Amino acid sequence: MIGQKSHLANIEMWKRWREEHDTVAKQTLIETYLPLVDYVSGRLSIGLPKNVSRDDLISYGVMGLIDAIEKFDYERGLQFETYASWRIRGAMIDGLRQGDWVPRSVREKAKKIEEAYQKLEQQYLRSVTDAEMSAYLQVSEGDFQQMVQDIAVTTVCSIDDPIREEEAETRLSLLIDEKAKNPESKVKEVYLKDTLAQAIERLTEKERTVVSLFYYEELSLSEIAEVMSLSPSRISQLHSKAILRLRGSLSRHKSHLFQD
Structure with missing residues (x-):
């Protein structure tokens, strides 16, 4: 760059x-x-x-x-x-x-899994297992893994995505000029970082590693697969589950983050 x-x-x-x-x-x-x-x-x-x-x-x-x-x-x-x-x-x-590049059925799967992560991790206050997710969704673990693989393309998360579907405010609006004096925005930014930090801490070790290598070290998924000695599809699954967990955590705290 x-x-x-x-x-x-x-x-x-x-x-x-x-x-x-x-x-x-x-x-x-x-x-x-x-x-x-x-x-x-x-x-x-x-x-x-x-x-x-x-x-x-x-x-x-x-x-x-x-x-x-x-x-x-x-x-x-x-x-x-x-x-x-x-x-x-x-x-x-x-x-x-x-361009509607993701089928509606795939988006619905993603939303269903995200909501499941949100509910179960709020209930257990920890990272839930694939077995617990499968039981909640009433599918086999194999079917759950396939669902995660199917929705991998929806976990491309944009900073311009709305924080709440019914409103226009985006994550980009949280990026502030450090020289500007805006206490309210600063509080929201700090709270958001704290929420994300807690959510990342609750990811599994492999999910944290994938997130770190992809977003901080800027490796590709194929490069991460080589580093972790896993298949690219497995890395894709880990990435998808990590993003869905993080989205669930943000959704869980959005009423506190963005009160009028």
Whole structure:
């Protein structure tokens, strides 16, 4: 990814675009940061169905990059790469969602499992086992594993997904300027981090390892499979279950996080 040095080297371009609305400067910025689109599309394409075109992802991503450049304020001292990556990823997922790339039946399975994790882990106050999930869902453990495999493509989680389905507020709205004084947002951010930390702590050891390697070390699922000496499909299952558990934890605490 493009680093801090590159960002500083483009200050003049940012000034020309933001202050003078110089379209040549804007085009230069787009071309400079295009590698971000390729990077994000590579990460996002992991585990997606074969009918999802990488070219389509890139097209959506370019629109997200342009939107990020148009809205970014370089004077706030934030990293453009981080801001743009979220915008690019959100644009890609919005494009996929509009194309209805996941069958309704698969989304319903995902929701059913997420709700089961939410209820059982609230009841037991610990990470529930596959056997307990299977018993609750009234399916065999083999069928449960297949369900998790089927919904792997739905666990591509976007920062632009609504926190609550009926409202427009997104996780992106939680990203705040550290220089800005907004106590309410700060409290929500701290609470969210604490909630996620507790949820991650309750993941199984293998699930935590997958989450760490995928989101922090930025390895692909196939690379994680090699590191952990497991099959890619098993890694996909572990990733899916981890995300569903985390979503369940967020749903469980959303009434406390986002009270009016």
